[in-house]
Amino acid sequence: MALRVQADPFDPGAELSAFAKGRHNAGAVVTFTGVVRDDGGLTRMEIEHYPGMTERAIAAIMDEATARWSLLDCLVIHRFGPMAPGESIMMVATAAPHRGDAFAAAEFLMDYLKSRAPFWKKEIAADGTAWVAAKDADEDALSRWDRQ
């Protein structure tokens, strides 16, 4: 398991290559990359985080994913600070013997990172700035992972 919380940009392609390299027992590698989306007029995005709690919360989510699915490895990279439209914000990668576990664990990690890791997005546009509001749908997405 690897976790990086950083201000610096990263190259998702290079990260994927490094993650998958030499992993002959993995039949499946799944990745997700979150990108700064410009719906029109976005100058930049700024992400604030809670140093210490961020790493602790993400590590707990990764531990949970590892406990629930047969994963060989997983990777989370999440940036903070200013970033431009088109830049990668974050990335999740999972490696598993079979694709079902790799897909499910990646989706679980994403759902929990969205509303349980202490990051806050602010959009800076030509016509003003606004904190991105959490969506009810993001919270609802967590309920599907509730244990029966």
Place this chain on the structure above:
Amino acid sequence: MIDVLYFAWVRERIGLPKERLETSAATVADLVAELVAREDRYAAAFADLSALRVALDQNLSSFDAPLAGVREVAFFPPMTGG
């Protein structure tokens, strides 16, 4: 003494990221009531608790949680990572 941290628009409304307070509050809700009574900017930030989350020593918690033994309290809006 307890460290109180604010993030995102909570930090902006209160006007500082962190402060160290002497408090006799028994719960998070009691601490909020103390802060709200201090100044309008706190009242503005804590006007709607349903729009806020709280962490105690870097673990998500709730407003009715006790503060005994807690060193760090953080208030922030719902998280928007990913």
